[in-house]
Amino acid sequence: MTADASPRTLSLAAAQDAGDLAAFLARQLRWDRAAAARLQADGEVVAVFTRPARFEVIAVRPCLLRAPARLDVTVSAGELAEAIDVERGEFTVPGQVTGPAWAGLLPPRGGWRALGEPAAERVREAAGAVVAEFRARTEALAAGERTRAALDALAEEIWSRTLPGTPLPLRAVHAAHALGLLRAAGPLAVLACGSWLRLRTPLGSTAVRRAGLPGLSVTPR
Template identity: 75%
Template sequence: MSTSLRLALAAPGEAGDLAAFLGRQLRWDKTAAARLQADGEVVAVFTRPARFDVLAVRPCRLGEPARLDVTVSAGELLEAIDDEHGALTVPGAVTGPSWAGVLPPRGGWRPVSEVPHETLREAAAGVVAEFRERTEALPPEGRTRAALDTLAEEIWSRTLHGTPLPLRAVHAAHALGFLRAAAPATLLSRGPWLRLRTPLGSIAVRRGGLPGLGVTPL
C-alpha cells in the first residue's frame, strides 16, 4: 500500500472525531493496529480496544469514492490525520494481528431492538461504578491482575437488560465516545455476531470471543 494515498473526508469535524477515537484506543494499547476498508464513499476504521474482547468500527464519509483494504499502525494513522484540511494519509501496511482477519460481516444484519440512549448511559455508568466499588473493597494484597480480570469478566459477561448484548459492548461504546450523541442505538445480529450501532460508530461482539484477546480491567 502506497504511503502517498490521501483520503479527503466529506464532513466538517470528521477528521477531529476520528483522531479522538484513535486517541482513546491508543490510551489502552500504544501498539494498536487499525484495519481500514473502503469500497465507495465510506471508509470503515476497525480497531480492537484492549480489555473488552470486542471490535470497534468507526465509519467516515469520504469526499471522493475510494477502494482499499489495509491494516496499519493506529498510532501512525493518528499522526497522519490532517484535521485542518479534513483529510488523512494512509500509512504503510503492517502485519495484521489475528483479530484483523475475523471482522464482522458487511451486510445481512437483522435488527433485534432499539436501545434508548439513557439506557446505555446508565448501564455503562453502572458497570464503572460496580467495578470501582468492588475493587476498592478488596484488600490491597488481593488486587492482583488475576483477581481484577475475574471481576471484570463477571461484570462484563452480564447482558444488557432485555437484550442478548453483553455489557462489555456497552462499556466499550461508552469508553470510545460512541455514546456522546443523545440518540437511540440499534442492536443487530447476524450469525454469531451482535452489533450495537450508534450514530458515531459500532461495537461488534462475537459469541465465543475473538482470536488472540484476553480480559484485563480498566
Template identity: 70%
Template sequence: MTEQSEMAFAEAGEAAELAAYLARQLRWDRTAAARLKAEGEVLAVFTRPARFEVLAVRPVRLRAPLALDRTVSAGELLEALDEERSAARLPAPVTGPSWAGLLPPRGGWRPVAELPHQEVGAAAAAVVAEFRERTERLAPPERTRSTLDALAEEIWSRQLPGTRLPLRAVHAAHALGLLRAAVPVRVLERAGWLRLRAGLGSTTVRSAGVGGLSVTPL
C-alpha cells in the same frame, strides 16, 4: 475508484472526530493496529480495544470515492491526520494482528432491540462504577491481577437487559466515545455475531464464546 496516498474527509470535523476515537483506542494499547476499508464514499476504521473480545468500527465520510483495504498502525494514522485540511495521509501497511483477518459481515443483520442512547450510556456507566467500587473495597493484598480479571469477567459478561449482548460491547462503545450522538442504539444479530450500533459507530462480538475479558482502563 483508485487507491491513493491521501484521504479527504467530507466534513470539516471528521478528522478531529477520528483523532478522538484513535486516541481513546491507543489508551489501551500504544501499538494498536487499525484496518481501513473503503468501497465508495465511506471509510470504515476497525480497531480492537486490548483485552476485550470486541471489534469496534468508526465510519468516516469521504469527500470522494475510494477503494482501500489496508491495515496500518493506529498511532501512525493518528499522526497522519490533518484536522485543518480534514484529510489524512495513508500510513504504510503493517502486518495485521489475527483479528484483522476476520471482520464482521457487512449485511444480513437482524434488528433485535432499540434503546435510547441515554439508557445504554447509563448501563455502561453503572458497570464501570460497580467495577471501581468493588475494586476499592478490596484490601491491597487482594488486588491481584487474577482477582481483578475475574471481577471484570463477572461484570462485563452480563447481558444488556432485554438482549443477549454482553456488556463488554456496551463498555467498549462507551469508552471509545461511540455513544455520544443522541440517537437510538440498536442491537442486531446475525448467525455467530452480535452488534451494538450507536450514533458514531459500532461494536461487535462473536455470539459464541463470550469469555476472556480482562482489566481495561476506565
C-alpha cells in the same frame, strides 16, 4: 492496499469527522500504544476498525469520503492518528503493517437483523454502572487480593452480563462508551448476524462474537 500501493490522501466529506476520528484513535491508543487499525473503503465510506486491548470487541468508526475510494489495508493506529489533518479534514494512509489475528476476522458487512432499539440514556447508564461496580468491588478487595487474575475474573463476571432486554454483553456497551461512540444524539440499535452481536450508534459500532474473542485480558479502566 488492494487498488494502489502508493501513499494516498483521503478527504472526508465532513471536516468534523477528522477530529472525531482522531479522538476515537486517541481513546484506542490509551489501552494499546502499539495498536493496529484496519481501513476498508469500497465507495464513498471508509471504515476504521480497531480492537481495544482490554475489551473483547471490535469497534468500527465509519466516515464519509468526498470522493469514492477503494482500499483494504492494516496500519499502525498511532501512525494513522498522527496522519490526520483536522483542519483540512483529511489523512494520508500510513504504510501497511502485519495485521494482528483479529484484523482477519471482522464482523460481516451485511445480513444484520435488528433485535431492539434501546434508549440511549439507558445504554449510557448501563455503561456507567459497569464502571462504578467494578471500582467499588475492586476497592473492597484487600490489597493482597488485587491481582491481575482476580481483576480479570471480576471484569469477566460483570462484562458477561447482558444489556437488559437484549443478548448483548455489557462489554460491548462499555467499549462503545470508552471509545466515545455514545457521545452523539441519535437512535441506537442492537443487531445480530450469525454468531455476531453489534451495538450500532450514530458514530460507529462495537461488535462481539457470542462465544467471545479469546487472547487478551478484559480488566476495565
